[in-house]
Amino acid sequence: MSARVSTVGFFFQFMPRQQSEAMLKEKVHDFWNQQSCDTQAAQSEKFSKTYYEEIEQFRYYDQPFIHSFAQFTRYSGKKVLEVGFGAGTDFIQWLRAGARVSGIDLTEEALQNTMRRISAYDLPRPERLELSDAENLPFPDNSFDLGYSFGVLHHTPDTGKALRELVRVVSPGGELKVMLYNRHSVWALQLWVKHALLRGRPWRSFRWALANYMESAGTKGFTRKDLLDLFSSLPVHELRIRTEVTSADSLASSGFPPLNWIYRILLYLAGERRRWDPLKYAERFNTPTPRLVKAGRGVEPTPALFTGNRLGLYHCITARKDAG
Known part of the structure; x- marks a missing residue:
């Protein structure tokens, strides 16, 4: 896949932006339409109850902080939109919690998985469940109490537009x-080492490594500064960003075992500790600390609270839409 993706990426730069984004979006669709996220962990018959249980076990073992981040039970009776529901693992938690949930996904595979x-x-039954595009949400302004999207918007060509759409459909407050x-x-470092440094092309960037070797074509990663720039232009406040470590970061399978110790030492120095208690996630996430960063130039500054391990793969971001 990598050589083919790199070639496609090379030609994308010579196309009009609209055309290149349409082609990339089609590639993203085709990739995820082959297999929804986390379904690779299931060994049982597809669409069976055991199949779904295996997916759920894997997801919340690998990412135990999702429940503390999403706080599903807080939204009983509330209107929730999930953008990119994939295999439906988080989506059914909203239903179990009694939320009035709607969802969209780009792929037919995800829709079939979640409906089954x-x-x-x-x-x-959910309020709405349909095929759609994160950059063009089929909902009126101010429709939902919560807009939720876990690990999806970095795959769409225009992440900024997708975020603007998500903010648009969330109600003030x-x-x-x-x-x-x-x-x-x-994780981005080990991709770069494996596919750039060890292959004699150290001039390649982390951005390139993620776009060509992380899941679907064009996958993006965002620095803390990138996030401040993205959210400073949006009508939101109470911006909180907690960067989490997953098993992917901890294992960092590089194909060159000695490097794994380097990765683990880096994570430890950046703040990872063993026997971390996921139940304290929400408490730490919501506890004010002096680590507030002022963002924005020429616009109203957006305070942003950063917590977690800055070398983790997952930026878990919460914000509140401005009231009117």
């Missing part, structure tokens, strides 16, 4: 919860 999953567990990849992560 809802049926397998005999869960309540409503919340946004988004996970985006961190370009300055140990």
Whole structure:
């Protein structure tokens, strides 16, 4: 895949932006339409109850902080939109919690997975569940109490536009919860070492490594500065960004075992500790600290609270839409 993606990326730069983004979006669709996120962990018959249980076990073992980040049970009776529901693992948590949830995804595979999953567990019907594009949401302004998207918007060509759309459909005073990849992560470092440094092309960037070797074509990672720039132009406040370590960061399978110790030492120095208690995630996330950063130039400054391990792969972002 990598050589082919690199070649496509080379030709994209000579196309009009609209055309190149349409082609990239088609590639993203085709990649995820082959297999929804986390379904590779399931060994049982597809669409069976055991199949879905295996997916759920894997997801929340690998990313135990999702429940503390999403806080599903807080949204009972609230209107929630999930952008990019994939195999439906988080989506059914909203249903179980009693939320009035709607969802969109780019792929037919995700829609089929989630509809069958809802049926397998005999869960309540969602308000809306349909195929759509994160950059063009089919909902009126101010429709939801929460806009949620976990690990999706870094795959769409225009992430900024997708964020603007998510803010648009959230009601004033409503919340946004988004996970985006961190370009300055140990995982991005090991991709660069494996596909750039050890292959004699050290001039290649982390951005290039993620775009060509991380899941679908064109995958992006965002630095802390990138996030400040993205959110400073949006009508939001209470911006909080916690960067989390997953098993991918901890293992950092480089194909060159001695480097794994370097990755682990870097994570430790950046703040990872063993026996971390995921139940304290929300408490630490919501506890004010002096680490506030003022963002924005020429616009109203957006205070941003950064916590977590700055070398982790997952930026877990929360914000609140301005009231009117």
